Amino acid sequence: MLTYLGTALPRFTSPAARLLALQCALRADALGRVRLPAGLLRGMRLRANGELWLELAHAGWLELPDFRALPLQLRLLDAAVLDQAPGRRARCRAAHWALRPAPLALPAAAPALRLAALVLATHSPTEAEHSPDMDVLARLCGHSPQQTRELLDRLVTTGTLSAWQHNRVTDEVFWQLPQSQT
Template structure:
């Protein structure tokens, strides 16, 4: 019978019938650590985080029922970006608290739509199996999708900090995803914004005003000829007092 225990080199040398393990045995572990570090710092493959989030929002607008709430769409976005190859997702409770969405009705909506089913999980996380097999074709690289999910959390942070509802949070993610990273400017069709953010036409305008009030958006305006909406996102949102909005809406 062998009895194994960790000890320092001096104790091992002074212990009867003990042996000192050479350092060369530890080389594979160091090699694995270096390989893991390379994986952590590897370059993203395919489109960037903004494009991944924008395309996933567009896909969910078609895959989910049109009357599904904005809060449920926020959860669906995180689930779709964080699932593994078996279509399982483990969503930490901390993510739900960060989204300020800890109510069970969002999961009930997704189950009633037969988009996922929740499974018994461990304390501190929600485990679910996604039932939409078409998601497997949406960029299978899991680390890159996780980065996009984290980017979406950061994109809606200013709206959450201001105490805004899920509609404004989702619109904040939408406008950030469709903005030029260099200038912060973006443009979108009003009907597409309604579908992907679960908003009515006038709700889009009100939510844009709230983005300006929270500092997520510098300005926005409606194009009277095309019916599109243009905006400019700020690189570092600054909280502002809830005063008159500086939005510049145009005529429809």
């Protein structure tokens, strides 16, 4: 779903709006209707941020919800999002996992860091080193390659990663999880 959203949403879409879009896409029913509990949005620190909703509405991706109604209800305008595999039950489990992506779950962190950790977690099989391209990583994180480098540095600073490296010849990014997380 991250890959799909990386191409479906405009490149300028912020990381916080991408996290919100991910939750909406994973929680949508077969008709594109989404119900988001207030607690979920508060926990993600996205409820009061109207700019994110406007960003996604301006991109033609969803209808603006009635912010007075709880739970928040909206409709996705991008019909292709509903065709994405896997099915609804697996998407619901993925929506819960996306809130705390093991092995790179971050406690309360900025949306940009949380999205970067989520992207890395989706590319983290059991081996210690991984190698997606920097351009792919940057697109999925909703940033430029330079900003993505800074995010990776911050993930090392927070202890979420023990190290990372960018091979400029192959454009691959390698990272290592701290020993306690492997």
